[in-house]
Amino acid sequence: MASGGKGFALVAAVTITVLASTGVWNPFPQIWSWITTNGPVAPGSRWQQELGGTPQSVAIVGDSVIVEYRTSVEAYGLTAGVPLWSSDADWASIAGKGSDAVVVTGRLLTKGYQVLDPRTGVVRRSDTTAGAVWTYQDAIVDLSCAGGNDCRLTAFDPRSGSQLWSVGTGSIGFVLDAANPDLPDTRRLVTNDVDDDVAGPQPMPGLLGYPDDGQVRVIDTASGRLVQSVRPGTDQRIAVVGGRVLTVTGTARDGTCYYGVVATDPPRTGVVWKRDGLNLRTAENGSDCKQNRDPAGGYNVILGVDPYGREVLINGYDGRNLWYGDKESDVVAVNDSYAVIRKDENLRGYSFAAGKAVWRQDTGRDDATAALTPYAVIVVSGNRITALSPDSGAVRADVRTDAKVFAVGQNGMIAVSGRDMAYLAFS
Structure with a gap:
């Protein structure tokens, strides 16, 4: 009798899981509190799941939720939070977009990586030679080095695994490893209230810059060619942004730093645009001209400060002003389409296409922060989280x-408190 009861319970559990994961019937919003000893992460959660540890990152990939820990990766169903699969790995990153997205995993200090199906965890493609990997919406780019001066970058289609291009790059492999090591591009504006990778993978830029023994090797990703090698001066920093190579010069004089920015279009060296007096905040100390940071911004948009202390957002491709602020306004988030501007207790969403603010929100706090994603603007004000439509503020x-x-x-967000993860559906 006891074994028959266990068998019935197992069949019932499997049946409920299948119905929930297919969207036919989802009882989990009512019963998740029975299977967790902790309180709700947020009121109105569609489901809540207790994790096996503190997550390093979480991503929504199609109808799966991918959770990265220090030594493993797990997947859950987006509909009901049902565990799907797990795998041993030291790092994980997402490549592709929507239903074509994949999970890329690897081990620290070990060459190679695997490309996994986000729903099943099945290995679609594996590599045994790459030391570093970059993941984008439309490509996986890996770096393999056979010897000291024999390194090669290769780009693959995330879904099919077919090779897009491959190019020799000299000796750049000694300073780059694991997933998405830093490149000389823009430094995203981030907040401690939202995970740094909340926006997901970006499209692969038209130009990529790779550091190599004091110089930057520039790769054209449309053709897969090395188009230029640039060695900056002692008072300069190179950033590859918006299909241009930016040379930022900081000169110490009269107890301050004088900046200038010049943009070129490789392989040509002629000036496309330039700005005198534009501070891209590449030096941490205003009077110390040692530039040790990438310019702030979002993808192809650069955030700078003019000599009068006013912030300005600039198109990296042609140098146009996209937005010009006043001394009381701060940019708290930016991507290629929108910026979120804070002034006192108010936030406003600025559309570059419309050339104006398209929504405003009174947060009641002068320390409210925000993050931009393709599907929503996440505003954090104290213990309140609000998701707004980027184009209207709804x-x-x-x-x-x-x-x-x-x-x-597209339809909700994942929030984590301690070891509890919850899915908050959008209305």
Whole structure:
């Protein structure tokens, strides 16, 4: 009798899981509290799942949720939070977009990586030679080195695994390893209230710059060719942004730093645009001209400060001003389409296409922060998280919680508090 009861319970559990994962019937919003000893992450969560550890990153990939820990990766169903698969790995990153996205995993201090199906965890492609990998919406780029001066960059289609291009790059492999090591491009504006990778992978830029023994090797990603090698001066920093190579010069004089920016279009060296007096905040100390940071911004948009202390957003491709602020306004988030501007207790969403603010929100706090994603603007004000439509400011979700938003999808977001993960659906 006891064994028959266990068998019935198993069949019932499997049946409920299948119905929930296919969207036929989802009882989990009502019963998740029975299977967790902790309180709700946020009111109105569609489901909540207790994790096996503190996550390093979380991503929504199609109808799966990928959780990265220090030594493993797990997947859950987006519909009901049902565990799907797990794998041993020291790092994980997402490549591709929508239903074509994949999970890329690897081990630290070990060459190679694997490309996994996000729903099943099945290995689609594996590599045994690459030391570093970069993941984009439309490509996986890996770096393999056979010897000291024999390194090669190769780009693959995320879904099919077919090779897009391959190019020799000299000796750049000694300073780059694991997933998405830093390149000389723009430094994203981030906040501690939202995970750094909440926006997901970006499209692969038209030009990529790779550091190599004091110089930067520039790769044209359309043709897969090395188009230029640039060695900056002692008072300069190179950034590859918006299909241009930016040379930022900082000169110490009269107890301050004088900046200038010149943009070129490789392989040509002629000036496309230039700005005198534009500070891209590449030096941490205003009077110390040692530039040790990439310019702030978002993808092809650069955030600078003019000599009068006013912030300005610039198109990296042609040098146009996209937005010009006043001394009381701060840019808190930016991507290629929008910027979120804070002034006192108000946030406003500025559309570069419209050339104006398209929404405003009174947060009631002068320390409110925000993050831009393709599907929503995440605004954090104290213990309140609000998800807004980027183009109109329409409220998609508004909850009180101390959780941190890790991932945003088309229909909702993942918030994590401690070891508890919850899915907050958009209205």
